[in-house]
Amino acid sequence: MTTTAIFGSHVLAEQDGQPVVLRDRWVITEGDRIAAIATGRPKADIVLDAPGRFVLPGLLNLHNHCFSEAVARTHTEDGAGRKSNGSIVYTVLLPLTKTGLDIFTAEERMAVARMGVLQLLKGGATTVMEPFRNGLGEMFDAALEMGLRFYGAPYLFSTADAKADASGQVVYRGDDGAADLDAWNALHARWEGAGNGRIRLAMSPHATDTCGPDLLRACAARARELGAPITTHLAQSRQEVDTIGQRHGGRTPAEYLDWLGLMGPDLLAAHCIASSDSDLALMAARGATVLNCPRVFARGGTTAAFGRFAEAGVRTVIGTDGYNMDLLGEVNAAAMISKIAAGRPDVAGAPELIGAVTRQAARAIGREDLGVIAAGAKADLTVVDLTHPHLQPLHDPMRALVWLANRANIDGVMVDGRLLIQNGHFLAGDERAITRAGAAAIEKLWALPEAQAAFNS
Numbered sequence: 001m002t003t004t005a006i007f008g009s010h011v012l013a014e015q016d017g018q019p020v021v022l023r024d025r026w027v028i029t030e031g032d033r034i035a036a037i038a039t040g041r042p043k044a045d046i047v048l049d050a051p052g053r054f055v056l057p058g059l060l061n062l063h064n065h066c067f068s069e070a071v072a073r074t075h076t077e078d079g080a081g082r083k084s085n086g087s088i089v090y091t092v093l094l095p096l097t098k099t100g101l102d103i104f105t106a107e108e109r110m111a112v113a114r115m116g117v118l119q120l121l122k123g124g125a126t127t128v129m130e131p132f133r134n135g136l137g138e139m140f141d142a143a144l145e146m147g148l149r150f151y152g153a154p155y156l157f158s159t160a161d162a163k164a165d166a167s168g169q170v171v172y173r174g175d176d177g178a179a180d181l182d183a184w185n186a187l188h189a190r191w192e193g194a195g196n197g198r199i200r201l202a203m204s205p206h207a208t209d210t211c212g213p214d215l216l217r218a219c220a221a222r223a224r225e226l227g228a229p230i231t232t233h234l235a236q237s238r239q240e241v242d243t244i245g246q247r248h249g250g251r252t253p254a255e256y257l258d259w260l261g262l263m264g265p266d267l268l269a270a271h272c273i274a275s276s277d278s279d280l281a282l283m284a285a286r287g288a289t290v291l292n293c294p295r296v297f298a299r300g301g302t303t304a305a306f307g308r309f310a311e312a313g314v315r316t317v318i319g320t321d322g323y324n325m326d327l328l329g330e331v332n333a334a335a336m337i338s339k340i341a342a343g344r345p346d347v348a349g350a351p352e353l354i355g356a357v358t359r360q361a362a363r364a365i366g367r368e369d370l371g372v373i374a375a376g377a378k379a380d381l382t383v384v385d386l387t388h389p390h391l392q393p394l395h396d397p398m399r400a401l402v403w404l405a406n407r408a409n410i411d412g413v414m415v416d417g418r419l420l421i422q423n424g425h426f427l428a429g430d431e432r433a434i435t436r437a438g439a440a441a442i443e444k445l446w447a448l449p450e451a452q453a454a455f456n457s
């Protein structure tokens with residue numbers, strides 16, 4: 001069993017259930033587990049003793065879309081691609097990613113998946129939950145191959161080819177999600193528990209306006225039979241709220257999920273920006289989690305304030321969604337946007353935000369063994385180099401992490417006891433080759449006339 005000892009000038013640990021930053025400690029791992037936090041220099045197979053490192057529990061990014069992020073980058077900023085309904089989800093991202101899956105070879109899909117996983121690891125994430133279309137099963141292969149801890153969340157739709165009409169309403173073709181549930185079950189049978197348990201599945205009905213009652217009930221029943229977390233998009237827009245109200249007797253999207261029995265501690269609901277205060281009270285009462293992804297909305301001029309959800313008493317965690325996949329950048333944005341939204345500086349403080357990508361995120365997926373540095377926990381670690389000039393002198397490492405650090409300061413990443421990133425570089429593959437191949441595949445999609453038309457019309 002491989003042992004590794006990593007020296008941290010600062011180590012984020014827990015005392016009596018509260019986060020505490022310890023000075024000058026060694027974090028020792030043995031196989032896939034954390035063995036101890038020690039003061040004296042230990043003996044180990046691998047010893048990392050660079051000065052000025054902040055050793056954190058492995059960061060969890062529980063809402064991410066590798067494929068649509070890579071497709072959209074630099075095409076959708078500054079209002080590009082937005083039609084009358086103001087959103088690019090149904091007009092651009094879903095149709096284009098579907099087209100991509102139709103035209104890519106398996107090798108090209110794998111190239112895109114590898115580039116996404118590389119980007120996530122270099123950003124410091126050790127656990128990622130990724131909702132994606134069924135046709136992109138290569139996400140599982142790439143996560144397994146490259147060492148990431150991965151909750152694959154293949155979408156289920158009632159409306160298989162979800163598109164918005166001219167008014168922005170999603171065209172709904174009835175409750176025909178049985179085929180997607182069959183496909184999900186097949187992926188579960190193939191992948192659940194692979195890679196020493198690193199690879200798992202989450203149940204992932206796409207959204208309230210693309211999934212009807214029968215499918216959502218079936219999803220909840222199956223997920224609970226298996227103990228799989230459930231994730232969906234909830235109250236992403238005003239349009240969705242109107243649509244659900246019209247279809248389901250005036251219910252809000254949150255009430256719709258509650259009516260169908262989905263609203264519980266195992267539900268992770270992305271965005272919730274069009275939720276009412278009473279929706280948030282309902283989510284808090286049921287123990288559900290909000291997945292807050294502030295930057296993808298900031299890009300479109302919309303506020304998605306972490307602080308609003310957290311202050312309503314809802315467990316709130318942070319993900320990158322389809323934008324940039326830089327978790328530290330996202331945490332920084334969560335801090336800023338929360339303070340602007342509240343008009344006060346004393347909301348969404350650094351320890352709370354770091355908790356949202358460590359301990360709270362782990363709890364949201366029922367994992368007491370993740371998001372914490374403690375003996376017996378999984379050996380998932382994120383190491384940040386605090387010796388950069390923009391981080392010195394260092395008075396408060398938690399604030400430094402949220403306010404000043406960025407993804408280029410990620411020095412080490414360990415998942416399941418295996419060191420994947422060292423000195424900021426991926427150890428088990430050629431970064432430049434992975435990036436080149438992924439970019440070439442995405443370019444093939446952008447060469448299509450319909451891709452050009454989506455943005456130029």
Ligand SMILES: [Zn+2]
Pocket residue numbers: 063064065131233270321322
């Ligand atoms: Zn999403």
